[in-house]
Amino acid sequence: MNQTSLVPGSIAEHTGCLLIKLGQVVFRLVEADLSRLGLRVRHYSILQALADQGSMTQLALGGYLRIDPATMVSSLDDLEHRTLATRVRDPQDRRRHVVELTSAGRRMLARVNGALEDLDTRLLHDLAADERAALHRSLRVLAEGPTLPAALDADRETAPGRVT
């Protein structure tokens, strides 16, 4: 229906504008795909963090994933309702709770990872294999920082209400 670029004309001269638009489009397509499994990207992030790091408090999870407390609570409610994660008393400190991955959560995580791998293959089809690898490396460098994480954290401190 529309043959123009996602980032038409001179707008595409700005790398930032390309990143913004491609991020939005990929987000929309990934969310559409994961909705088949009844999940959103943020649910996947939480399950994967628990698989990578082991049980964590809600606060630690929110800091690790930079998810605000309100979103974290509702996402954990969703996961607990689906029995993919559960809040349990911390065996090391019985006054606090930690979030734990369930075995159903671990099985679901394997399916989501498969879906995400398929999506990468499908959505990045217009790039050659070496271009895809280089893109992946550069995006990882940006994510690891120091520049972007520090800039985001500074903005979160000055304007905590701003939507990410």
Add this chain to the structure above:
Amino acid sequence: MNQTSLVPGSIAEHTGCLLIKLGQVVFRLVEADLSRLGLRVRHYSILQALADQGSMTQLALGGYLRIDPATMVSSLDDLEHRTLATRVRDPQDRRRHVVELTSAGRRMLARVNGALEDLDTRLLHDLAADERAALHRSLRVLAEGPTLPAALDADRETAPGRVT
């Protein structure tokens, strides 16, 4: 405050997840910066499209930028209120209106383009110059498609209400 990657652990194995998160972070930082000029990214896109393509109808602008009609109307209202763009009768077909860039709009566009160039330099600082150039090229390929534009347009047809 937080030394972890924006996309921590195994989540960073998925290029799509990196694109989603970096897009969100860059969007937030670019919006914060452009707010000094009283503009949002979508206002810039409209001004730039008019500078690139000349006057266009509201419908054509929406198609070109893939902005839904409601967002387009409110963004054009903002621009008209700031006298950066104006709706005028189409000289070639006096029954319809086209959106035209004003001279104030053109001056503002130069300032926004300067701000966006500075942001690219600042936010992509962790990459070497050749990596930045390669990243830019690959993102442009993805934006131009055919894969991603076609996938987005198909999803917009099936689920027009989904937020991009």
